[in-house]
Amino acid sequence: MKxxxxxxxxxxxxxxxxxxxxxxxxxxxGCEGVEHIVIDGGSGDETIKIxxxxxxxxxxxxFVSERDNGQSEAMNKGLRLARGEVVGFLNVxxxxxxxxxxxxxxxxxxxxxPSLAVANCNILDGDDCLIGVNRPRDISLLGLIKGxxxxxxxxxxxxxxxxxxxxxFYDEREHYVMDLDFLLRAxxxxxxxxFNETWGNFRWIEGTKTFVDARRxxxxxxxxxxxxxxxxxxxxxxxxxxxxxxTKIRVLKILRRLSINFGKK
Numbered sequence: 001m002k003x004x005x006x007x008x009x010x011x012x013x014x015x016x017x018x019x020x021x022x023x024x025x026x027x028x029x030g031c032e033g034v035e036h037i038v039i040d041g042g043s044g045d046e047t048i049k050i051x052x053x054x055x056x057x058x059x060x061x062x063f064v065s066e067r068d069n070g071q072s073e074a075m076n077k078g079l080r081l082a083r084g085e086v087v088g089f090l091n092v093x094x095x096x097x098x099x100x101x102x103x104x105x106x107x108x109x110x111x112x113x114p115s116l117a118v119a120n121c122n123i124l125d126g127d128d129c130l131i132g133v134n135r136p137r138d139i140s141l142l143g144l145i146k147g148x149x150x151x152x153x154x155x156x157x158x159x160x161x162x163x164x165x166x167x168x169f170y171d172e173r174e175h176y177v178m179d180l181d182f183l184l185r186a187x188x189x190x191x192x193x194x195f196n197e198t199w200g201n202f203r204w205i206e207g208t209k210t211f212v213d214a215r216r217x218x219x220x221x222x223x224x225x226x227x228x229x230x231x232x233x234x235x236x237x238x239x240x241x242x243x244x245x246x247t248k249i250r251v252l253k254i255l256r257r258l259s260i261n262f263g264k265k
Contacts, residue, residue: 004086004105004108005033005034005083005084006031006033006034006035006086006087006104006105007034007035007037007078007081007082007083007086007087007088008026008034008035008036008037008087008088008090009037009075009078009079009087009089009090010022010037010038010039010078010089010090010092011039011041011071011074011075011078011089011091011092012039012040012041012047012074013040013041013074014043014045015045015047015093016043016046016047016050018093019038019047019050019051020050021095022092022093022094022095023036023038023050023051023054023058025096026090026096026101027058028098029096029098029099029100029101029102030102031101031102031105033084034060034084034101035060035062035082035083035084036058036060036062037062037063037081038061038062039068039074039075039077039078040063040064040065040066041065041066041068041074042065042066042067042068043065048065051065064077064081069172070172070175071175071178072170072171072173072178073172075089075170075178076169076170076172079161079164079169082161084161085108085160086104086105086108086158086159086161087159087160087161088104088154088155088158088159089155090154091153091154091155093203094201094202095155096155096199096200096201097198097199097201100199103199104117104158104199107158107193111160111191111193112191113160113162113191114159114166114189115191115192116157116158116159116183116186116187116190116191116192116193117157117158117193118136118139118151118156118192118194119156119195119197119198119199119200120133120134120136120156120196120197120200121134121151121152121153121198121199121202122134122200122201122202123202123204124201124202124203124204125204125205126203126204128203131204133198134149134156135149135196136149136152136156137194137196139192141184141187141188141230142234142241144180144183144184144230145184145227145230145234146241146242146245146246147224147227147246150180150183151183152179152202153200153202154179154200155200155201155202156198156199156200156202157200159186160190163189167182167188170182175209176209176210176213176218177226184226184230
């Protein structure tokens with residue numbers, strides 16, 4: 001069976017510190033049939049010069065640089081340019097494990113579309129030290145709405161581009177939780193497969209958009225509002241399942257706090 005083409009899309013704005021390593025990470029995968037689409041938002045640093053230098057020797061790189069209205073628009077722009085049957089997103093400061101793209105090609109040889117393939121993701125600090133692993137085992141609509149661990153970095157999942165024909169593109173009004181919004185729509189139409197192996201590496205770096213939003217306590221609120229929006233669309237029995245699960249989690253948290261406080265006395 002022929003290997004499906006993969007389009008990896010990297011939205012970037014003033015990413016000069018990481019863009020070279022990002023480009024090398026894709027090139028170093030040694031995967032035939034991959035294209036790397038870099039969508040630049042009109043960077044004012046050295047990003048454009050670095051990408052143009054790599055363009056001279058890497059025919060798999062496609063580059064667009066123009067002002068946009070944020071990350072979601074850049075992602076959609078890349079999707080419209082994508083030639084691959086399978087797509088993935090790699091933020092400029094993240095990277096794939098060695099061999100990931102070849103592994104993904106083999107996985108999608110055996111997956112009927114539309115499919116979403118999800119694996120684990122390492123969470124790294126600014127010094128690339130491991131601080132955790134994201135293992136999103138329950139990737140279902142109910143699981144996502146319940147608040148179970150979800151794939152919160154796109155370096156850990158790939159999917160058939162045809163999913164967008166069914167659920168639409170990324171919400172360009174959303175600049176923070178556009179990934180979760182897409183996943184909540186995608187899992188309702190896709191054949192979802194979880195692989196207990198690591199594909200991606202997510203750098204949790206101080207000063208980045210996601211880091212700042214989370215530290216301000218805003219990220220969890222955005223995610224919760226999004227889940228509530230999709231919760232309203234569930235059936236009565238599905239809502240009851242969410243209620244029971246969340247109540248159980250709250251009770252366990254209260255008991256844990258009581259146990260800790262009791263132990264201090």
